[in-house]
Amino acid sequence: MPSETEIYLLGLRDKQWIWLATVVFASTFLLASYSALKLRRKTGRPYIVSLVSIGWILQTLGLYARGLQYGGCPLANKFELVQFMVWSTIAIYIFIGPAFRVSLLGLFTSGFACVFSILSMTVSSWDSASRAAIFGDSPWIEAHAALALFSYGVFGLLSLTSAMYLMQSRSLKRKEVVGGLFPFMPSLVELVSINRRLLTMGWIILTVSLGIGYKYFALDTDSVMTIKLAATIVIWLAYGIIFILRARRIFSSKRFSWACIAVFIAALLSLSVVTRNEKREASSAESASVSNYCDPRAS
Template identity: 25%
Template sequence: MSWIYPLTVILYSFSVLGYFIDFLFNNRKVNVVAFWLLSIVWSLQTVFFVLRALEMGRIPILTPFEGLFFYAWSLVTISLILNLKFKVDFLILVINLVGFCMMTISLFKPHTEVPTHLASMLQSELLVLHISFILVSYTAFTLSFSFAILYVVQHQMLKKKKFSKRLQRFGAFPQLERFSFIAASIGVPLMLIGVIFGFIWAWVEYNTLPWSDIKTISSILTLIVYGAYLYQRVVNYKRGYQTILLNVGAFLVLLINYFLSGQYSSFHIWT
């Protein structure tokens, strides 16, 4: 099984490179090759996920390595579905740039099982639900961010009067803004449910709530920032570039929550 992961990363890099070449030169043949490479990547990821689940005897999402892998796998999955349903080539590029980064970072994480003294504690179904909902919410937020980035790039191209055939493949502004909003609207309740499951697990396991934990604080901050974006969009009826930038900023807060806060968390000791 050890050879599957590096092979997957290599093929993933070629797929992302293909989509990038298509972005630069509008090369449809390269786009088709990139799509089929991405399909192979998804197949290898799925095989790896199943084999690791059988090897570990649990759902492999608990360790930092497994979390990053599942995050990348979910992004590849959603991008393939979108590619089959819609003509959104540049969206696939942005999504899989994030996915490829996550999978590459996972290479530098330990691939070993969780420590023995944590194994029994991490078998809780509540914890699995907590992590699952959080990771799926990250996928929704990444999709929202990808639509937002396409909006920003197209806005800058039009502002600088860089007209080309490439613009036709970005999608209309209202469509990009709407789908970005819908994805964020899905991500917020998913993350909120995940946080609630985490609180319930902490209370059952430790009879306390980790309000002062840096990971908890940053997760709540992430929800607040995304909540501010949704508030501007739904209540104040604000649309357009400035609101989209708030969405992009919220995703940056999400990344800080995912990577940096875990390094200083006194409660999320398995991360």
């Protein structure tokens, strides 16, 4: 088993880095909200992207420190899963988000990151002391897990843009189009296009992840709990169905947005199933050959 002695990276422990990142996300959210709602002007996208990027770098350092400490990808409990998902969402916002040209996306993303980060830091049971490697020893299965969570990050961003669509649509329907966030929101047609692209991206990543997971599962069926497998497939199927219904114009944009938010909530809830590891604990005792894949100390 990897050593659990506390490791300091540049003088700080993993959670201290992550707290710093959370403070940056919270500050960004407050600044962008104050700017839009009180000063009635949008904070320039470059400023928000820069601030969120600083938070993301701090979070990366925190996750890296944790990886060093436990000798593997930090994907072993709910705290780490949520942090990795938030990290993925922010990464997509930073690297792909500018192409969407949505000024309020930074506000929404930093708020999302702040809420989930605080939640994962304050619910102490999520960062369980008995920390077993829930995703096994194979580097492929770690890749499967990382990709799956990355797709959850994409779906997280999708849920935010879906919420934006619903807010914008509601404002236009109710004719509440002066003040608030309305002047800074993108158009409905742009949001529909962004949602379609995000769903496609997330679903492809999740499909690849499941493909890798399937290969592992096919070789060692005992290693994966049925409920965990079922939960993951249900989420994959749900997004697939949304994708098809939307492509065939059976789902309206509004229903599509609600469905994306609902399935993302279900996906978050399914994380508690993913972190259940009774079977893994039994089998992980036998397989002591810990892979160096994704172990920061190995690189």
